[in-house]
Amino acid sequence: MTRVACIDIGTVTARLAVADVEGGRVTRMLKQSTICNLGEGLTRTGMICEAAAGRVLACVDSYLAAARQARAPRICCTLTSAARDAGNSDALLAELAARGLHAQVIPGEVEGSLTFLGVAQDFADREILVADNGGGSTEIAVGSMGAERGLALDRVRSVDVGCRRMTEKFLSAGDPPSMADVERARRWARGMFDDAVAAEGVRELAPELMVTTGGTVTSLVAVKLGLEPYDPRRVHLAELSREDVEALLARFASATEAERAAMAGLQPKRANVILGGTIAVAALMESCGFERLTVSESDLLFGLSICAAALADGGASPLGWEPDLSELR
Template sequence: MTDGEMVTRRVAAIDIGTVSSRLSLAEVAAGRVLAARKHTEITDLGQGVDATGRFDEAAVARVVEACRTFTAEARAFGAEGVSTTLTSAARDAANAEILLGQLRDLGLVPQVIPGEVEARLTFFGVAHDFPDERIAVADSGGGSTEIVVGSYCERGHELELDRLQSLDIGCRRVTDRFLAGDPPAGADILAAGRWARAQFEAYWEGQPTRPDRLVAVGGTVTTLVAMTHELVPYDSSFVHLRTLSALEVERAIDRMRKLTAAQIAALPGIQPKRAPVMLAGAVVIRELMRAGGYMELTVSENSLLAGAAATIGEVLAGERPTVGWTPELSR
């Protein structure tokens, strides 16, 4: 198919994570997202899941209400296909069906995806900005962090992945497991860092040749940029492909470590609902960078949503999905 014959399609991707529920309304063609707008709600689905192994009914209600709004927006957008993915919290919760059933009642087709698929979708979404460059991509969420090393050949629409892994390290999980105090004790912050670092070091030790560039996605790193530059209101075009240094992450930790969640929520650049997990998220990013030997990373606004949207476009065009996974679509 030539560029002149490319068909542009409107699609919608919903992703239900441990901390946030997100929607992308995208125009896609030839495996690329041409334009997109996003809607994010902090729904905190994973609150308490690490300890109990179960979803809280109030958290489920928050997610369902957000998805009710998302389905209306997708319909108004004229989306030809809608994918609905769920990640770490849904993988962990023994009673995930109470959420899945209500999502089906909204007309959605929810899929709880394994960490490997989550990692592939994220890499596919990010790597379009770095064609033919070998990079490391880290998606640090609420319940897990996916790390992928590889490259994307734009001409052949092929992913070449050296190594990918999903680690059970995320800002909600670390908060619930280590940082119960408000503010948490200094010893607990140190323990959280040691716990995360040991797992990240094990990953990097298995990757003898590390890429020069580390790209990170997720609400923690985008918020760290917003904090650093005191972005009010938030400006995604400023954040996208912005460099975040290890020193800036450390300064953010120092700024938050003795504050309550309410005080963190008042800081410029912070979404108030994200405040309770921001310190833990920053600690996770610091340990990721330390273990990999990175003094800076590149922040991307693209993520699993971009990869999912591009994949929906491939499926609607009758093409083989680049990521090796096929979404089940509602229409």
């Protein structure tokens, strides 16, 4: 058994995993998640603002302390869409390096591959479409993983559609936003996804099912079930129909941000972006031709932990891409 710690810094959330990995599978994981909104204002300015960077660094400090307390000997750190887009990401990377982290801004295709690796643990020998609906982008991956064939990724594509990007681009003029703005956002997302799905031949690959990860879809399950407190055991592998998603979309679209923040099952800090995220999920289901989706908690952090543990054991990453590990002291 190998224990590793992983930090993933996304556009909306920063997350920590301390995982035990054995035989290429995560056997135990402790997770923490904090809404830091690194991508705040990024669509407008193209830069990470000082306040957002400060929130992330304070969060990372607490995560480092938690990882040390959990006696994880090694740690890695990835950053995704917001850091890819921002013109001043180097300043944040320098602050992370000062804390002993070899932080990596990963391409969208690596992000999608890591997520697929995590999700596929629960779907052996099945051809699946995995979608990671994030704050700044959505990663789409199609493939399978099994004992004999191993990991087989047929397609991986990153699309710049995410809940914060959607919110800042289309949904910030009113509270609640106008139905015209909601429809504009949906048409834009549908067009982006249609182009990606056609270019990659996703429908022709005919995956059996669509599995999704990310704070939007886990929140949709939590709101549907009225989960207070949040219970990952009830969210993991839960299903949502297209009718479920459309009903939740209508509910969020007709509510103010304050009303959304008060909804059972929704983190108040996610109230600002949940409508944009739900529009993205609805558009993606339409583009890919799925009437149902399965929600997974086994996301990028699972895939990242598997790769990190393989390297820590002196082996090779199953993806080819390698996380940059540092010692935790």
